[in-house]
Amino acid sequence: MDHQHVKVGLSRGVANKNEEDMDLRRGPWTDEEDFTLMNYIAHHGEGRWNSLARCAGLKRTGKSCRLRWLNYLRPDVRRGNITLEEQLLILELHSRWGNRWSKIAQHLPGRTDNEIKNYWRTRVQKHAKQLKCDVNSKQFKDTMRYLWMPRLVERIQAAAGASTSTGTTSEVVHHHQTIHPNMVQIDHNNKNTGVTNSNTGTASSENSFGTPVSDLTDCCYNYPQVRNQQQDCFQVNQSISSQLGESLISPTGYFHHALEFQGAASMDHQQNTTQWVDGGSFSDNLWNIEDMWFLQQQLNSNNNVV
DNA sequence: AAGAAAGTCAACCGCCCACGT
DNA sequence: AACGTGGGCGGTTGACTTTCT
Numbered sequence: 092m093d094h095q096h097v098k099v100g101l102s103r104g105v106a107n108k109n110e111e112d113m114d115l116r117r118g119p120w121t122d123e124e125d126f127t128l129m130n131y132i133a134h135h136g137e138g139r140w141n142s143l144a145r146c147a148g149l150k151r152t153g154k155s156c157r158l159r160w161l162n163y164l165r166p167d168v169r170r171g172n173i174t175l176e177e178q179l180l181i182l183e184l185h186s187r188w189g190n191r192w193s194k195i196a197q198h199l200p201g202r203t204d205n206e207i208k209n210y211w212r213t214r215v216q217k218h219a220k221q222l223k224c225d226v227n228s229k230q231f232k233d234t235m236r237y238l239w240m241p242r243l244v245e246r247i248q249a250a251a252g253a254s255t256s257t258g259t260t261s262e263v264v265h266h267h268q269t270i271h272p273n274m275v276q277i278d279h280n281n282k283n284t285g286v287t288n289s290n291t292g293t294a295s296s297e298n299s300f301g302t303p304v305s306d307l308t309d310c311c312y313n314y315p316q317v318r319n320q321q322q323d324c325f326q327v328n329q330s331i332s333s334q335l336g337e338s339l340i341s342p343t344g345y346f347h348h349a350l351e352f353q354g355a356a357s358m359d360h361q362q363n364t365t366q367w368v369d370g371g372s373f374s375d376n377l378w379n380i381e382d383m384w385f386l387q388q389q390l391n392s393n394n395n396v397v
Numbered sequence: 398a399a400g401a402a403a404g405t406c407a408a409c410c411g412c413c414c415a416c417g418t
Numbered sequence: 419a420a421c422g423t424g425g426g427c428g429g430t431t432g433a434c435t436t437t438c439t
Binding site: 117118119120152154155158159162163205206209210212213217 | 403404405406407408409410
Binding site: 118119138139140141142153154157190191192193204208212 | 423424425426427428429433
């Protein structure tokens with residue numbers, strides 16, 4: 092299909108005739124179009140997208156211009172991989188609001204709803220699929236809440252601890268100022284400090300210090316220790332709550348389950364650590380058969396209890 | 398090395414709502 | 419109240435890239 096020039100029938104047939112008949116461009120934006128759009132907005136501001144598109148001489152729909160601006164050209168758009176803190180926030184907020192991407196995006200400065208949506212669909216849903224459960228199922232939500240999120244908190248704390256020792260300023264401090272100063276610094280052959288999984292090359296993200304770290308699922312096995320976690324997790328959780336101005340997950344329920352999950356997970360983890368560390372093959376697709384079995388058991392038993 | 402499969406993400410679609418006339 | 423229009427939103431698509439076999 093020719094993406095470059097297509098007669099675009101605007102939705103519901105309510106667009107004016109001239110626009111409907113106009114030869115509108117579709118597909119990827121060119122540098123020239125980007126420049127034109129940015130230049131126009133710099134002089135006239137954003138909004139009134141249909142007329143903006145016309146006046147700027149862009150053969151694009153107003154919607155297309157708006158999308159391009161909001162998702163890509165806007166100066167405060169934050170590019171790069173989703174940080175651990177952002178992952179945690181996304182999980183947290185999604186558990187509250189579901190697929191309200193724009194609402195979630197409002198709490199992640201510089202991130203667009205599209206980006207968050209893509210992250211969710213490509214990363215999170217993938218793991219639901221691997222666990223053979225629906226991403227909206229209670230089982231999967233519990234796995235996120237009681238397993239992944241506590242692990243993420245641990246990793247954030249560990250990373251912050253590492254940065255403290257090196258004197259690096261951390262976004263964790265900005266976002267989670269209540270994190271305990273004596274953060275857990277776990278040495279699993281440096282895995283906790285965000286050492287990249289060199290041979291996967293995929294799904295790696297950066298933490299707040301620009302150090303590459305792996306995807307959220309790493310946190311399932313990276314840090315079996317749970318010492319100090321109950322306190323620390325609650326504090327991070329509280330911090331997010333204060334950002335939102337409302338209460339989040341009950342700390343009691345959260346951490347009770349979290350500890351149960353992780354206590355068992357840590358035993359399983361011991362067997363996997365060597366592989367993880369040696370091969371680095373454990374970054375994103377870290378669900379081997381035993382892991383899958385284990386998680387299924389956890390999910391089932393958890394489901395029975397509830 | 399090459400083709401297949403999987404992952405990523407920019408862009409589009411269609412629905413909906415708010416607002417003005 | 420009905421209609422037109424602009425714009426926001428979530429879902430989906432498909433081109434491109436990366437990884438696997």
